[in-house]
Amino acid sequence: MSGEAGYRPGPRPVRYGASPEERQFYESLVAEHGSPLLVVRRSRIEAQYRLLQRQLPGVALYYAIKALPHASVIETLAALGCHFDVASEGELELLRPLRISGRRTIHTHPVKKPEHIKAALRGGSTTFVVDNLEEMNKLLPFRHRIGVLLRVSFRGDSVAVDLSRKFGCAPEQVPELARAATAQGIHIRGLSFHVGSQSARPDSHVAAVEQCASLIAAVNADNDNPMSTLDIGGGFPVDYDGQGLDADRWFRPLREALQRLPEDLSVIAEPGRFLVAPAVTAIATVTGRARRGDCQWYYLDDGVYGSYSGQLFDHMRYPLQVFNDDPQRQPSVLAGPTCDSIDIIAEDVPMPELGEGDLVIGHMMGAYTAATSTRFNSLNAARIITID
Amino acid sequence: MKEFQETLYDSIAQCFRIDKMYFEHKTEHQHLMIFHNAFLGRVMTLDGIVQTTEKDEFIYHEMMAHVPILAHGHARRVLIIGGGDGAMLREVSRHRAIESIVMVEIDAEVIEMAKQHLPRHSAGAFTDPRLQLVISDGMEFVRGAESGQFDVIISDSTDPIGPGEVLFSEDFYGQCKRILAPGGVMATQNGVPFFQLDELIQTRERMGRHFADQSFYSAAVPTYYGGIMAFGWGSDDPGLRQVDEQTLQQRFREAGLETRYYTPQIHRASFALPAWVQDALDGYGQ
Known part of the structure; x- marks a missing residue:
């Protein structure tokens, strides 16, 4: 799953110490709601959404629900005018109780059971993504209702998570698939691509936009039902390393590439991580300590089977914070609550003396954290609360 | 807003x-x-x-009830599948000569909700003493029903994608055929051909396997966006779709109906299909 070149998680940033207000803020949340917690900040989601709108003007944003499928996140984004990328019936069902119309969604899973298609149509989701003829044939019975995006695979070499291997047709297959679709009375509304996730540089996005533009122009040249949509996926990076991320510098080449597209082409994007990662903070509590060899072990009530699951599935390292700023630190292990020895959040991380009941804060923990947490050992997942 | x-x-x-x-x-x-x-x-x-x-339901309900009933001419026993809002029942119960109406609705809550919030749809028809209301799955009902007991079956279903899907199955049409008396007729909701041509062809294939005469008639219902909507028609008597205007006039008068859309002329004309629909049904222009 991991890209073999380019992005690598840097050394994990750890912050020692906290202002009295900060400390009071986390401790009162735990006093009120218990531990472990995931704290969603609506204002941060809104800030990320506005930032992305500014960086990619004119691009319709479809939040990839899978990143954090939580009602308060969806509601916050819906109120801002965001659209939604759904990949399963369950994700669509999250929208219905919130009165979010299926017209604000696209269904992006390239492989579907026929009942998935029917459930999506019942939910009002009428745009589907495919990457081969067999999947296109499943859409035949519904061809008069739907729009289809053809997913094209471009390999990104600067991404943390490579999404081009599992799905997507080769660019050279596009004209042939478009012809086959037209012959069957299916309209290909446009192309979509995902170069990967947490891209270090925008080069892959830019190259994919340019290649898609040529492919669309070529197909439209001899097709009187033109493609009209380009879905540039997601993959926009957030700052896990604490190095600071110059959004304008990252997005400018992509923005310029999009500005070169024909005016009547609609561009959409499927941001997930970018919108939610910085908006969520994890709070865990030290529940036990042990001295093993040269190493100090701290056992927390959240770990890689829980909110820190993204360290395994998503290959991310989240910035940590403890309140003790004592410069005397020793190599420590932060372990999760399950019985499994893989359940370790951080090894050889310098830590001041922590006591039972001390809090360990995980920052940037909105994307692919709670979404992939398990119930291993029958431990409850961290409670999600929403503030702001 | x-x-x-x-x-x-x-x-x-x-x-x-x-x-x-x-x-x-x-x-x-x-x-x-x-x-x-x-x-x-x-x-x-x-x-x-x-x-x-409320504004345009009369077109749909008058056409789905009066066309098969007046084409049949002496319908006494009518089966309505679906139609939980009660408007189909309202139109059917206007025919005084009808002796029994069986209405099969899958969801009792829909009926209660419609009585309360769409009262003009049923307009009191649920109190008709000829009504036997059955809360059941339409498919299960027709499977379990005795053969040859209905003169007219009206399938007032929802969209084929969703809970109504089974009411567009070949098995459903076959069971309806079985429980119709000789000379009986069934009418079904079949969507807007302009957008749903595939569904029309599918009904031709599936219903056509069970009835000697399968066709469609049509009416434009404004809020079923897309031009005319098609009603499926299945009978073993091809004459039912050819009843002359004079006979229809007489039956219409005898029934004492007051209608806002249906007329015997409309009835006759509604079986005329646009060339592109006819071509699609004949296997052209797909």
């Missing part, structure tokens, strides 16, 4: 202003609304699709 935007088609959608919400029922599995629109009156929607409006 609140709006309802229909979600039937990817590239086109009709949009209604919601002037007042009367009823909303949303679960993980379905979303039903009844709201007021300044022009249409009360509007009922299910899962993003318009089901019925």
Whole structure:
């Protein structure tokens, strides 16, 4: 799953110490709601959404629900005018109780059971993504209702998570698939691509936009039902390393590439991580300590089977914070609550003396954290609360 | 401003202003609304699709009830599948000569909700003493019903994608054929051919396997966006679709019906299909 070149998680940033207000803020949340917690900040989601709108003007944003499928996140984004990328019936069902119309969604899973298609149509989701003829044939019975995006695979070499291997047709297959679709009375509304996730540089996005533009122009040249949509996926990076991320510098080449597209082409994007990662903070509590060899072990009530699951599935390292700023630190292990020895959040991380009941804060923990947490050992997942 | 935007088609959608919400029922599995629109009156929607409006429901219900009943000429026993809002029942029960009406609705709550929030649809018809109301799955009912007991069957179903799907199956048409008396006829809701031509052809194939005479008739229902809507027609008597205007006039008068859309002339004309629909049914132009 991991890209073999380019992005690598840097050394994990750890912050020692906290202002009295900060400390009071986390401790009162735990006093009120218990531990472990995931704290969603609506204002941060809104800030990320506005930032992305500014960086990619004119691009319709479809939040990839899978990143954090939580009602308060969806509601916050819906109120801002965001659209939604759904990949399963369950994700669509999250929208219905919130009165979010299926017209604000696209269904992006390239492989579907026929009942998935029917459930999506019942939910009002009428745009589907495919990457081969067999999947296109499943859409035949519904061809008069739907729009289809053809997913094209471009390999990104600067991404943390490579999404081009599992799905997507080769660019050279596009004209042939478009012809086959037209012959069957299916309209290909446009192309979509995902170069990967947490891209270090925008080069892959830019190259994919340019290649898609040529492919669309070529197909439209001899097709009187033109493609009209380009879905540039997601993959926009957030700052896990604490190095600071110059959004304008990252997005400018992509923005310029999009500005070169024909005016009547609609561009959409499927941001997930970018919108939610910085908006969520994890709070865990030290529940036990042990001295093993040269190493100090701290056992927390959240770990890689829980909110820190993204360290395994998503290959991310989240910035940590403890309140003790004592410069005397020793190599420590932060372990999760399950019985499994893989359940370790951080090894050889310098830590001041922590006591039972001390809090360990995980920052940037909105994307692919709670979404992939398990119930291993029958431990409850961290409670999600929403503030702001 | 609140709006309802229909979600039937990817590239086109009709949009209604919601002037007042009367009823909303949303679960993980379905979303039903009844709201007021300044022009249409009360509007009922299910899962993003318009089901019925007070302003134009008469077209749909008059055409689905009176065409098969008056074509048959001496219908005494009528089966309605679906139609929980009660308007189909209202139109059927206007025929005094009908002796029994069986209505099979899968969801008792729909009936209660419609009585309360769409009262003009049933207009009191649920108290008709000839009515036998059965709360059951339509498919299960026809499977278990005795052969040859109905003169007219009206399938007032929802969209073929969703709970109504089974009412578009070949098995359903076969069971309906079996429980119709000789000379009986069934009429079905079959969508808007302009957008749903594949469904039309599918009904031709599936219903056509069971009835000597399978065809469609049509009417334009404004809020079923897209031009004419098709009603499926199945009978073993080809004569039922050829009844002359004079005979229809006489039956219409005898029934004492007052209608706003249906007339014997409309009845005759509604079986004439546009060339592109006829071609598609004949296997051309697909």
